[in-house]
Amino acid sequence: PAPDHQVAVIGLGYIGLPTAALLASYGWNVCGVDVSQAVVDTVNAGGVHIEERDLDRLVHDAITAQTLVAATEVPTASFYMIAVPTPLGPDKTPDISYVEAAARSIAPKILPGACVIIESTSPVGTTERVAAIIAEARPDLVVPRDGSTGAADIALAYCPERVLPGRIVNELVYNDRVIGGVTAACAERASALYASFVKGDCLTTTARVAETVKLVENSFRDVNIAFANELSMIAEVIGVDVWDVIRLANRHPRVNILQPGPGVGGHCIAVDPWFLVAGAPDAARLVRTAREVNDHKAVHTENRIRALMDAAPGGKVALLGLAFKPDIDDFRESPALAIAQSLSHTHGQRILVVEPFTESLPDA
Secondary structure, three states, rough: OOOOOEEEEOOOOHHHHHHHHHHHOOOOOEEEEEEHHHHHHHHHOOOOOOOOOOHHHHHHHHOOOOOEEOOOOOOOOEEEEEOOOOOOOOOOOOHHHHHHHHHHOOEEEEOOOOOOEOOOOOOOOHHHHHHHHHHOOOOOOOOOOOOOOOOOOOOOEEOOOOOOOOOOOOOHHHHEEEEEOOOHHHHHHHHHHOOOOOOOOOOEEEHHHHHHHHHHHHHHHHHHHHHHHHHHHHHHOOOOHHHHHHHHHHHHHHHHOOOOOOOOOOOOOOHHHHHHHHHHHOOHHHHHHHHHHHHHHHHHHHHHHHHHHHOOOOOOEEEEEEOOOOOOOOOOOHHHHHHHHHHHHHHHHEEEEOOOOOOOOOOO
């Protein structure tokens, strides 16, 4: 049988490392697995390679207590948590190859009684795909499949992270969690792990519903931001102050318009809606349009800056912040970074950048 109280977290990025360190602080024996030897060495030395509030202390304490170790090879464990990237391809379709690779790395090590949990944001059906990969690699195991009610040797579940960068450690503990099992028994098995450290509610459902919930949460936010961003462009055309419009419209008891900005950044809100579009391209018309509006807002913002620079040839522009939000070192999908990179190519001597978390302009 699988060893008791041993957790393997596959992927030590912005979600995997905080989750691994937090589990270790709650008494689990945790092995954090990453393909990068540099990341493994940093963590084993008690350090961190990402900027996140309280994470450095959490990792240092767990390494000191010997409840956390990092490695490049997957160990035998009672729980496996997959927290690897799921990027978009050039055609805006999801790439789950890292999740599939993680499943293949787990398969040879898994023992009866173990539970595999996917935390990576994934298109609907990914948990079933992981079940198929493990079943193919391990014909000796009875792997649960969607809708099956018979006994199985292992459990498979999906539990999406829903945290705010800059507050990850706190929100991992206090946010409610949605835990979807391939079967009801799988969901209950996975929820036992989360119940050991989550102070919010652990809500169980099916894997497909849980996968959809994650995508819907971020699509909802993206659509609402798109309304604010489009409103700011409408206000320019008709000659009114968008901030006055929003402030006064929000005095209506059932109106709550968000703040417009230069676009949408981060690896969640700027990416996840495309997963919904890929799954139902003809039905997801509003979701697709919101993504296009928010992507265009960065182009619109850059064009406005260029017009101002052309009108004042000797002037310089200060760009305050490159990350997609304050107080983090996460530049993924940041419209501010994209604007800075584009302007630096044509007006490099006239661009000043203030960003406390980098010494040089990051790559795209």
